[in-house]
Structures are given as structure tokens and as C-alpha cells.
Amino acid sequence: MNTTKHLVVLGAGTAGTMVVNKLRRRLPADQWTITVVNKDEVHDYQPGYLFIPFGLNTPEQVRKQTRPFIHDGIELLIGDVERVDTAANEVRLTDGRVLPYDQLVIATGTTPRPDQTEGTLGIQWHREVGEFYTYEGAVALRDRLDTFEGGRLVVHITELPIKCPVAPLEFAFLADDWLRRRGLREKTELVFVTPLDGAFTKPVASRTLGGLLAEKGIIVEPDFMVERIDQERQVLVSYDEREVAYDQLVTVPLNMGADFVAASGLGDELNYVPVDKHTFLATGHDNVFALGDANNIPTSKAGSVAHFSVEVFVDNFLEHIAGRPMPHSFDGHANCFVESGHGKALLLDFNYDTEPLTGSFPIPKVGPMTLLGESRANHLGKLAFRHIYWNALLPGRPLGLPAEMSMSGKNPA
Amino acid sequence: MTTTTIAGHELEVNEEGFLTHPEQWTEDLAPELARLIGLELTDAHWTLIRFLRQDYATEGETATLRRVSTRTDTPIKSLFALFPGKPAKKMAYVSGLPKPKGCV
Known part of the structure; x- marks a missing residue:
């Protein structure tokens, strides 16, 4: 009788890679197979994107191959997930492959979706309308900044939550520094446009960070919910018809979880998997977990959270599959x-x-x-x-x- | 934290005027809370308020603007028309719920 069980992990980013490597050491190979599915062969150090436009990290420093990071005894499949059939305990890939699972971990993160805001993907995309949340975007923005000669530099957040919520502020701070060093600060209006009513969501930090923005002469445009980008007139237009003009826009598009999450009936309105915020077990399921940016826990979507979550999850998971209650409770540490x-x-x-x-x-x-x-x-x-x-x-x-x-x-x- | 009287109810509110105990809210409070921020409630407002109350009861958190829009099939533009300026905050205020947390 074959009693081997299958753990399938979707996504080999920060959370997915850590989970498979840690669990391979803890799960006996004759009892559990571990398969991880990733959409491509590259693993980016995403915090490094922020530094690329300013020449503080080179593109090569942030990109490596996925495979060498996946330990022996773990199967890595490259492919796109079509949907999860939770009734049949199966994952279907778009190429027709079907992966049965006993336990499933969804770690497919969150992705910037410029297609969700009208007018973003026009001819100015990755030019006057820049972004630094992808490898390609960060490199394109570096080239744009190289030729920047002053004007209105607008840093913009579409909607929360976003991956690494402080990164847009950091971009504004680094841009201020970079412009000063190039002698362009006097010739540049640096503007920070946010749907929030201040610099950040947490009051104490918002005061400190708001103080830094003021100190650096960065103009804040709060409570701004963008409806569309008008590339012809080079303005952001809000739902209440306010306008912010740009010469160079650095936008953070709406962030969403993976589309297969919605197709599988596992997502909320932004395709994040609702989970128990202390154990990451998907609501209404006993063998589906969601880790890292893919879930809806009320804390930052950030690598540090993925890291701390995995530490808690691994010990819990071993108890869970043994049929015992999960002993550890994640506190939201970021x-x-x-x-x-x-x-x-x-x-x-x-x-x-x-x-x-x-x-x-x-x-x-x-x-x-x-x-x-x-x-x-x-x-x-x-x-x-x-x-x-x-x-x-x-x-x-x-x-x-x-x-x-x-x-x-x-x-x- | 201060105590105030609205529509004959004695209520505890925070420094921004939001009810600190959502369970103290009753439907007769909504028109008065709305008046305090310059709004007159229509059926369209009430549909949203009832959704917010029911969603808070099951989720334990105030719905975000996007969630309200998706779940009630109301374009975000209409939410801005009904609750001008800061719809997420104003909807929560009239519904007696905490200000929605912008996720960190």
C-alpha cells in the first residue's frame, strides 16, 4: 500500500522557497513528497528594485535563478496555475498537468496590475508613466531618471494594500537625495500622492514620516483616489475630479493576488485568500494554507512578515498533519x-x-x-x-x- | 475619548468623532450622524450603510472602499458622489463603525 502524501506549494518566492526548504528537513521523504510550482525560472530580491533607478543596486544584484535555491528532494515545476479544485484536492495547471495534494500552501504573492487603472498602459508606460515594482519597470525608470532635467516628479500610490507599503515613501526620499546630488532639486517639484490621509497608516510612524516629507520639501497630496491617468494631458485624475500634473510619474499600480485564486473561489475582492490571521489556514478549509503576500492578514505585505510567518507556520504544520491543534499563534510581527x-x-x-x-x-x-x-x-x-x-x-x-x-x-x- | 449625545443617545466617541462602540449604533442615529457631516440620506445611502453594518458583523472589520464597491455593485465614482471627498471615512462614520484601516 502506498501511503505517501503530497504537499504542493504554489509560488517559489520568499515564503514558498523558505517553506519547502524548511519542511523538506522536517518531513520524512518516504512519507511526504514536496512539489513547488513557480511561473518562471527567476527569483528576484524584490527589495532591491527600489535601488535600481538610483543606481544603488545593479539589475544583476537582484536577479538569480530559482532552481539552485530549491533543495534536493523537492520537485520544482515551472508553469501557471489555472485553478485549485478544493473539492477534489487537485491543482490544475494551464498546460493540462494535474497535481493531487493532501496539503496545499498558496504562496503566489501579490502583483502590480497597471491594467486595472484606465489610461496606465498607454504609450507613456515605462516612460513618462514609470514604476519600480517590477524588474523591467525599475530598469526603465533608471534610464528615464538618467535624462531627467527637472519638472514635476510625482510619486503615486493607487490603492492599499500594496507590497512593501513604505517603498513609495522611500522612493520619494531617495529621489530628493538623488536630485540634490545632481543639482536638480531646485528645478523639481517632488510630489507624493496617496489615497491615505497622511504619509502612512500607523499614527506614530505617520507623524515621523510626514515630518521627514515636510523637512525635505516634498509636497503631499492626500486622500487622492485615482480614477484614470490622462497621458495626453499628463495628469492623474481622481474620482472626485481633482488633477495632479506630472512630467515624470512614478506610480504604484493596484496590487492583486493571483487570478487563479479568484477562479478557485478562494479569494476576496482583491484575490487575497482569507485566512485565520494567527495560523494562515484558509477560511473554510482544513488542508489549504496561504502564506506571505497571498493572504489577507492585516499587516504589511512584506518579506519580513513572510519570514516570521513561515517560522510560525512550519512548527504548526507538523502538528496539524499529525491531527493535533496548532500550538503557535502569529502576532503580525513586521x-x-x-x-x-x-x-x-x-x-x-x-x-x-x-x-x-x-x-x-x-x-x-x-x-x-x-x-x-x-x-x-x-x-x-x-x-x-x-x-x-x-x-x-x-x-x-x-x-x-x-x-x-x-x-x-x-x-x- | 469623550461622551456626546446624538439623537437622544449618550455615546462614546473618539477624537475624530467615530463611535467607539459600534454596537451602540441604531438606525435612528444614521440621519443625525449624516447631518453632522452635511449629508442627507437617500435609499442609495441606506443600501450602503446596511451592507457596511452586515459586513462588519461577519468580518469584524470595516469594509474598504473597494469591498463596498464590489459587494454592492456600486461604482467607486458613485460612492464619491454619495459621500463626497472621503467616502470610506464618511460611510464608516454614518454607519457607526471604526474608520477603515488602510492596511499597513
Whole structure:
């Protein structure tokens, strides 16, 4: 009798790669097969996109092949998912392949969808209408900025949630620094357009980051919900008919989960999988989980969350398949370095219940990082993280960072 | 946190005027809350308010603008016409719900 069980993981990004590598060490090979499906052969270090337009990372530094990051004993399939049939416990790929599963993990992330805002994909796309949330977009924007001679540089968020919600702010800060160094700052109006009523969603951080925007002379256009981009007139038009003119637009398109999630009846209105926010088990299912950006947990869509989530998930999963209750509860822990320009960065650390606070954050071997304040060490920490990502995080090596948030060293609000 | 009286009900509100206890909301409060932000409620407003209340009861969170638009089949443009300026905030306010969290 063949009793081998099948774990299928959809997506080999940050969460998917970590999960398969960690679980392969924990699941006996004669009892469980592990298959991971990815849409292509490349793995990008997505936080690096932000730096490409300013020449602070080269494209080669952020892109590697997927396969070497998937450990032995794990099957990697390249293909597109058509849909998940949860009644039959099967995944169907668009090329006709069918993958039966006993346990399924959806880790297909979130994707910028410029097609969702009228007028985005016109002739100015990746030119006057730029973006830095894809490899191609970041490279195209680098070339645009190279020829920029001043005017209105508009950084724009379409709608939340977005992947790495602080990245647009960081872009504005880095642009300010970059323009000053090129002697173009006087000739440029730098504008930050957001659907939020301030710089950020969390009040304490919003005050600090809003203060930085003001200090750098960046104009904020709040409560702006874009309806369409009029490329002929070079303006963003909002639903309440306000207009923001641009010479160079840097937009963050609407972010959505994968289309197969909707086709499988597993998604909310943005194709995110509703899950229990402490265990990632998909609502209404006992053998479907969603990790990383693909789920709807109320915290940042960010690599740090994917990382902390996976730590909690792996131990829980082993109990779950043994028929026992899941012992660990994810607290929503996120931390983000925020580049503020001039070789400095801030660090935010928060969870479901606690706002980003001031104070310091201990990082093993590197030392304390300043929370919610600018420092050179934070900037260096952010740059160093690329190496940690490729060499320790994806292979599933312990980083010594606790998944659960700690209040040690922090100043309560 | 302050206490205020609206339509004869004694209510606790936060610094922005949102009810801190959504369960204290009743339908007779809505027209008065609407008046406070310069709105007169029509059937179209009521459809949205009832959706928001029912969705909050099952989800435990205030629906985002997109969710309201998708689930009630109302174009976002119409939401701006019904609740000018800041529709997400205003709908939540009139429905006695917390301001929707822009996800972090």
C-alpha cells in the first residue's frame, strides 16, 4: 500500500522557497513528497528594485535563478496555475498537468496590475508613466531618471494594500537625495500622492514620516483616489475630479493576488485568500494554507512578515498533519527598514496590536538599530540584508530573529 | 475619548468623532450622524450603510472602499458622489463603525 502524501506549494518566492526548504528537513521523504510550482525560472530580491533607478543596486544584484535555491528532494515545476479544485484536492495547471495534494500552501504573492487603472498602459508606460515594482519597470525608470532635467516628479500610490507599503515613501526620499546630488532639486517639484490621509497608516510612524516629507520639501497630496491617468494631458485624475500634473510619474499600480485564486473561489475582492490571521489556514478549509503576500492578514505585505510567518507556520504544520491543534499563534510581527536618503534609514517594528515605536531593536551580531529614527547603521543594515536573503533566509537557515515581537528596548507610545 | 449625545443617545466617541462602540449604533442615529457631516440620506445611502453594518458583523472589520464597491455593485465614482471627498471615512462614520484601516 502506498501511503505517501503530497504537499504542493504554489509560488517559489520568499515564503514558498523558505517553506519547502524548511519542511523538506522536517518531513520524512518516504512519507511526504514536496512539489513547488513557480511561473518562471527567476527569483528576484524584490527589495532591491527600489535601488535600481538610483543606481544603488545593479539589475544583476537582484536577479538569480530559482532552481539552485530549491533543495534536493523537492520537485520544482515551472508553469501557471489555472485553478485549485478544493473539492477534489487537485491543482490544475494551464498546460493540462494535474497535481493531487493532501496539503496545499498558496504562496503566489501579490502583483502590480497597471491594467486595472484606465489610461496606465498607454504609450507613456515605462516612460513618462514609470514604476519600480517590477524588474523591467525599475530598469526603465533608471534610464528615464538618467535624462531627467527637472519638472514635476510625482510619486503615486493607487490603492492599499500594496507590497512593501513604505517603498513609495522611500522612493520619494531617495529621489530628493538623488536630485540634490545632481543639482536638480531646485528645478523639481517632488510630489507624493496617496489615497491615505497622511504619509502612512500607523499614527506614530505617520507623524515621523510626514515630518521627514515636510523637512525635505516634498509636497503631499492626500486622500487622492485615482480614477484614470490622462497621458495626453499628463495628469492623474481622481474620482472626485481633482488633477495632479506630472512630467515624470512614478506610480504604484493596484496590487492583486493571483487570478487563479479568484477562479478557485478562494479569494476576496482583491484575490487575497482569507485566512485565520494567527495560523494562515484558509477560511473554510482544513488542508489549504496561504502564506506571505497571498493572504489577507492585516499587516504589511512584506518579506519580513513572510519570514516570521513561515517560522510560525512550519512548527504548526507538523502538528496539524499529525491531527493535533496548532500550538503557535502569529502576532503580525513586521519590521521594515525605511531608506530616508543621505545614507540613512529608519527601522519600523510592529505587530497586529502594537504600533511602530521609538527605541532600539537588537539584531544579533550587528547590534542595536534605532527604531523610528534615522541612522547610518539602519541604512547599512538594509543594504547588508540582500546577502542575508540569498545566503541564509531562502535556504531556511535560522537568523536568530524572533518571530514574535518583543517590547524590549522600546519606548511605549 | 469623550461622551456626546446624538439623537437622544449618550455615546462614546473618539477624537475624530467615530463611535467607539459600534454596537451602540441604531438606525435612528444614521440621519443625525449624516447631518453632522452635511449629508442627507437617500435609499442609495441606506443600501450602503446596511451592507457596511452586515459586513462588519461577519468580518469584524470595516469594509474598504473597494469591498463596498464590489459587494454592492456600486461604482467607486458613485460612492464619491454619495459621500463626497472621503467616502470610506464618511460611510464608516454614518454607519457607526471604526474608520477603515488602510492596511499597513
